[in-house]
Each structure stands twice: as C-alpha cells, then as structure tokens.
Amino acid sequence: MICRILLLIILTSCVSGSFVVNVTQTSYQAEENHNITLEWTFTTKPDRSSKTLNIICELFVSDKSSVLYQVHEGVEVSESQDKKFSGRVQSDKDALREGRIRLQLSRLRTDDSGLYLCEVNTDYGFSVGRCQLNITAADQLQPQRPTTAESGGMTGFYSLMGVLAALLGLFVTLLVVFRNKARRQNPIAEIC
Ligand SMILES: *[C@@H]1O[C@H](CO)[C@@H](O)[C@H](O)[C@H]1NC(C)=O
Ligand SMILES: *[C@@H]1O[C@H](CO)[C@@H](O)[C@H](O)[C@H]1NC(C)=O
Ligand SMILES: *[C@@H]1O[C@H](CO)[C@@H](O)[C@H](O)[C@H]1NC(C)=O
Numbered sequence: 403m404i405c406r407i408l409l410l411i412i413l414t415s416c417v418s419g420s421f422v423v424n425v426t427q428t429s430y431q432a433e434e435n436h437n438i439t440l441e442w443t444f445t446t447k448p449d450r451s452s453k454t455l456n457i458i459c460e461l462f463v464s465d466k467s468s469v470l471y472q473v474h475e476g477v478e479v480s481e482s483q484d485k486k487f488s489g490r491v492q493s494d495k496d497a498l499r500e501g502r503i504r505l506q507l508s509r510l511r512t513d514d515s516g517l518y519l520c521e522v523n524t525d526y527g528f529s530v531g532r533c534q535l536n537i538t539a540a541d542q543l544q545p546q547r548p549t550t551a552e553s554g555g556m557t558g559f560y561s562l563m564g565v566l567a568a569l570l571g572l573f574v575t576l577l578v579v580f581r582n583k584a585r586r587q588n589p590i591a592e593i594c
Contacts, residue, residue, distance in 0.1 A: 421445045421527020423520060429534040437508040442531045444522045446501035454525040457503060458482075461535075463516035470518065471505055473498070486513070512537045 426441040442459075457473040461484075468484035471491055478493060487507070494504035503520055515537045521530045 421522075421524070421529050423522050423529040423531035425531045425533040427533060429536070431536050431538070432510055433538050434510055434512055434540040436510050437506055438510060438535070439504055439506045440518055440533060440535065441505075442503040442520045442522075442533075444501050444503070444524075444529065444531075445527065447524075447526050456523040457520060459503065459505065459518065459520040461514070461516050461518055463513070470507075471503070471520075486511075510537050512539050 421444070423442055423444045426443065430438055430440065432438045453476045455473055455476045457471070458469065459471040460467045460469050468486060469482045470484070470487050471493060472479045472482045478495075483491070490508050492506040492508070494502070494506075497504040503522075507514065515535055517532055517534055519530055519532045522528070
C-alpha cells in the first residue's frame, strides 16, 4: 500500500504538469454517526469531452484499501464500491461537471478514519489528491462530563474556603470584642 502511494506521488510529480487534483481541506475531524462532505478539485478543460474522465477514490487504512467512489469513462459505477460504504456515499454530479468531486459520507463510523485518496485520470493529465479523516467515537465525548464536574467541584471548594474565612474573621472579631468587654469589666483580666 505504502509502495502504491509512493508510486502515485512519484507519478503525480512526474506526469501531472499543469493537471492538478487539490483538496479543499487536508484533514477533517468528525463525530461518529454524523455526516461529512469531502471535496477535491481538479483541472478541467472545457473543450475536452468528459468521456475520458476516470476517477477512483479510496480509503487507505494501514495495509488495506477500500473503494469509496468510482467514475469510469465519465459514468459513476457502484459495483467496485466497498460494502462498508454501501448506501452512505452521495456524490454531487453538478459539482463534478465543474471539476469538483464532492462526496457526502453519512452515518460516519470510527473505521471510516484514514487517508482518502482520489485519483483523477483524463486524456490531458493524471493526478492524485489526498486528505485525512478522523472520526471520534460518540461515547468518547463522555469524559468531558467529569471535567465539568471537576470545575464545579473546584468552585465548591473555593466557596467553602470563602465561608470558612468569613467564619474565622467573625470569630476573631467576637474574640476581640469579648476581650475588650472583659477588660472593661475586670481590669485584672488584662494580665492574661
Ligand atoms: C446525514 O445525511 C442524511 C442523508 O443525506 C440525512 O438524512 C441526515 O439528516 C444527515 N444528518 C446530519 C446530522 O446532517
Ligand atoms: C489548486 O491549488 C492551486 C494552489 O492553491 C491553485 O492555484 C489552483 O488553481 C488549484 N487548482 C484546482 C483545479 O483547484
Ligand atoms: C488524526 O489522527 C492521526 C493519528 O491518530 C493524527 O496524527 C492526526 O493529527 C489526526 N488529525 C486530526 C485532524 O485530528
């Protein structure tokens, strides 16, 4: 897989020339069960027929690749799509005509995380664009709650300290008042 990516990178830098595939974002972050739209843009030539357009978008995770989206000779093909993406990928055909590959991936799963590569092959050039997608598990957000509770706990601690300080102040005041009173009533107490 690494070899394949390296080969693609080498091919891209050698062959592409003026033909490019860009990503609008190099990395995406999303939460499980949400939707996300991944986007690539590629050089278009208005005078060329879209029949020569071939696209393959794949997810690479460690040593495995799975096809997300494919266009063969200008026509979307679904046969090659990996089962894990079945019914979860929606492409924007209008955007595609303008040289934008917009793929909405819905009901995100944590195993959708990885490197997404789109290879675009036309009769006027070939190139690849890649982006990273990270999906966080929905239950991973739970540990945020103890953080809130903790800060609430700290607030409680500070209020308690405040009350204690106030009580101490009151106690000292009372002590002084009583001592003065005692002194006035009984001058012998001054010895203490
Ligand atoms: C995700 O996409 C599906 C289908 O396109 C839609 O029905 C759903 O409302 C979307 N959910 C969110 C959270 O955007
Ligand atoms: C790709 O990105 C470069 C640099 O940002 C920009 O000049 C070029 O127009 C972009 N091409 C496409 C097809 O998006
Ligand atoms: C996605 O995950 C990888 C590996 O855990 C990490 O290196 C990268 O920074 C993450 N990207 C984002 C956008 O969070």
